[in-house]
Amino acid sequence: MNWPHFLIPFILVLDDLHVLHSEAVLNMLSYLLEHMPPQMHLAALTRTDPPLPLARLRVRGQLLDIRADQLRLHKTRPPFF
Numbered sequence: 001m002n003w004p005h006f007l008i009p010f011i012l013v014l015d016d017l018h019v020l021h022s023e024a025v026l027n028m029l030s031y032l033l034e035h036m037p038p039q040m041h042l043a044a045l046t047r048t049d050p051p052l053p054l055a056r057l058r059v060r061g062q063l064l065d066i067r068a069d070q071l072r073l074h075k076t077r078p079p080f081f
Contacts, residue, residue, distance in 0.1 A: 009039040011064070015048035026051055033057060 020026060030052050033042060042057060044050070044065040057063035 008038075009041065011041045011043050013043040013045070015045045016048050017044050018048045020050065033062075035061060 014029075020029075022056070034045055034056075041062050041064065041067070044052075044054070045066055047068075054063060054065070058065060
């Protein structure tokens with residue numbers, strides 16, 4: 001499959017990914033993630049790890065993984081704004 005040649009990098013943001021349970025949609029999303037164009041990046045916001053090839057995306061630098069402990073305010077550490 002040949003992706004259109006976009007010149008500008010972009011980020012695909014998937015919020016509440018933990019509510020996605022359809023196997024067909026997860027398979028389609030897995031295929032998309034495995035065949036992303038180089039200028040595409042993924043930001044997945046979820047409460048649990050979905051059954052997607054996330055480890056491979058992390059290694060390639062194509063995934064922004066935001067965990068609850070990273071969002072939590074800490075008494076010993078001032079918030080960054």
